[in-house]
Amino acid sequence: MRKAAILAWNSWQENLRGRYFTLAFFFGLVVLYMSVILGVLAADQEVRVLLDFGLGFIELMGLAGALYGATTTILREMETKTIYLILSRPVTRGEYLVGRFAGTMLSVLVSMLAMAAMHLALLFFKGWSWQAWYFWAFLGAFLKVFVTAALATFLAIFSSSVLTALTISAILWTLGHFVGEIRFMSAWGSSKAASVPLTAAAYLMPNLELLNARDRLSAPPLGLWLGYCAAYAAVWLALARQLLRRKEF
Amino acid sequence: MRELGLALLLCAGLNAGVYSLQGAPSVSSALRLREDGAVETAALFGLGMRRLAADLGLVRLLVYYGTDEAGVDERHGAPDMSQPQLYEGGGHYPELGPRARLILDIDPTFSYAALYAAGALAFNLNRPDEALELLKYALGRDPRNLQYAVYVGAIGFQRHGDAANVVRVLEPVLAFPDCPTMIKNVAAFLYLRLGRKEKSAALYREILATSRDESYRRVARRMLDELAARH
Numbered sequence: 001m002r003k004a005a006i007l008a009w010n011s012w013q014e015n016l017r018g019r020y021f022t023l024a025f026f027f028g029l030v031v032l033y034m035s036v037i038l039g040v041l042a043a044d045q046e047v048r049v050l051l052d053f054g055l056g057f058i059e060l061m062g063l064a065g066a067l068y069g070a071t072t073t074i075l076r077e078m079e080t081k082t083i084y085l086i087l088s089r090p091v092t093r094g095e096y097l098v099g100r101f102a103g104t105m106l107s108v109l110v111s112m113l114a115m116a117a118m119h120l121a122l123l124f125f126k127g128w129s130w131q132a133w134y135f136w137a138f139l140g141a142f143l144k145v146f147v148t149a150a151l152a153t154f155l156a157i158f159s160s161s162v163l164t165a166l167t168i169s170a171i172l173w174t175l176g177h178f179v180g181e182i183r184f185m186s187a188w189g190s191s192k193a194a195s196v197p198l199t200a201a202a203y204l205m206p207n208l209e210l211l212n213a214r215d216r217l218s219a220p221p222l223g224l225w226l227g228y229c230a231a232y233a234a235v236w237l238a239l240a241r242q243l244l245r246r247k248e249f
Numbered sequence: 250m251r252e253l254g255l256a257l258l259l260c261a262g263l264n265a266g267v268y269s270l271q272g273a274p275s276v277s278s279a280l281r282l283r284e285d286g287a288v289e290t291a292a293l294f295g296l297g298m299r300r301l302a303a304d305l306g307l308v309r310l311l312v313y314y315g316t317d318e319a320g321v322d323e324r325h326g327a328p329d330m331s332q333p334q335l336y337e338g339g340g341h342y343p344e345l346g347p348r349a350r351l352i353l354d355i356d357p358t359f360s361y362a363a364l365y366a367a368g369a370l371a372f373n374l375n376r377p378d379e380a381l382e383l384l385k386y387a388l389g390r391d392p393r394n395l396q397y398a399v400y401v402g403a404i405g406f407q408r409h410g411d412a413a414n415v416v417r418v419l420e421p422v423l424a425f426p427d428c429p430t431m432i433k434n435v436a437a438f439l440y441l442r443l444g445r446k447e448k449s450a451a452l453y454r455e456i457l458a459t460s461r462d463e464s465y466r467r468v469a470r471r472m473l474d475e476l477a478a479r480h
């Protein structure tokens with residue numbers, strides 16, 4: 001576990017050097033720009049729109065960073081053979097994978113926190129007062145990114161292609177938010193042939209709608225959230241580890 | 250391949266556990282969209298941004314109602330002091346109700362959209378029946394929202410030209426944070442019509458201090474100037 005932590009710290013420092021946090025700066029500029037536009041367009045509801053837009057944008061920026069990190073870090077090290085430098089030491093492939101994944105997620109979490117700090121500063125400036133659901137919405141967003149990044153890590157090792165892994169992850173991200181509709185359609189659909197793949201999809205995809213506290217404004221079932229995310233991510237990371245163990249570089 | 254099968258089986262088991270806790274999917278969770286803006290709304294749904302989709306629906310509604318209809322004299326929000334009995338604004342805006350309903354379909358708790366559209370229909374466009382229909386729809390989606398019931402009462406009095414009771418019923422909701430400025434503007438105007446100038450001025454001052462809508466702030470400023478000139 002200590003070795004994985006060292007690798008995670010190393011990933012974090014690489015991201016810091018690689019100007020990963022430019023994302024947060026870019027976010028700040030976009031949100032400021034949007035606040036000017038929304039102030040005119042949304043009139044009385046400016047704060048609500050700014051709140052929703054900011055939280056959504058934080059999540060998307062977090063997702064972009066996480067998917068990029070999850071799909072490129074390991075594949076790049078395989079390509080450049082720098083992975084040899086690490087695996088020639090007493091580090092198992094499982095520890096390597098967990099370390100790299102944890103480093104990516106740490107970078108994502110810090111950048112999302114930086115964006116949230118900027119967002120909150122703007123909201124307070126506009127007269128918004130703190131509500132606990134902001135925290136739940138933020139946590140839900142991070143957990144969604146976490147689960148999707150675990151899937152992306154598996155897909156990157158499975159396909160050995162950044163583009164394929166990114167595309168499939170983005171599709172799963174989208175479908176994961178339609179789980180409610182997919183379940184509804186599979187339950188009410190008239191055609192059995194159509195309902196079978198829909199049901200299968202609803203059971204296999206990550207249930208991102210479960211974590212979407214941003215749209216519900218209520219305290220979430222925290223135990224269920226954490227348990228679900230930990231288990232779902234562990235399944236795909238374990239599978240990624242199995243694939244990595246069999247890989248020949 | 251065997252490991253992949255096992256992973257998929259584990260995911261199915263996990264999701265089955267969550268679904269058993271969540272229960273059967275409800276009709277309200279199903280996606281229902283109108284033609285205009287369907288792609289954009291579906292895209293936002295796909296990104297898990299229902300509330301933002303509703304927000305954009307509101308922005309579209311505000312732009313729609315804030316844009317002059319061709320050949321119609323628009324006066325919403327700006328009462329004429331010399332003819333206070335003619336409060337209704339111009340225009341027809343047939344899409345006002347349907348657009349508000351679409352927003353409620355996306356986010357049933359977004360009461361501002363329903364209150365704004367119902368207020369405009371009842372008090373500005375003189376179509377109380379449509380306003381009541383919209384409020385009934387909104388109440389069906391969010392039955393615990395007391396503001397809807399208050400508006401129903403106020404519109405009932407408005408239909409009988411009972412301005413005193415309209416403001417009496419509206420009074421408690423004027424302090425609600427999501428009370429549309431338009432409704433405060435209507436109440437201020439009705440107070441003025443009833444000769445309660447202090448109440449009217451207080452509401453206009455509040456609009457000036459709290460509203461982010463420049464058009465209503467302009468009206469409030471003008472009305473306060475006129476009230477001061479009369480004294």
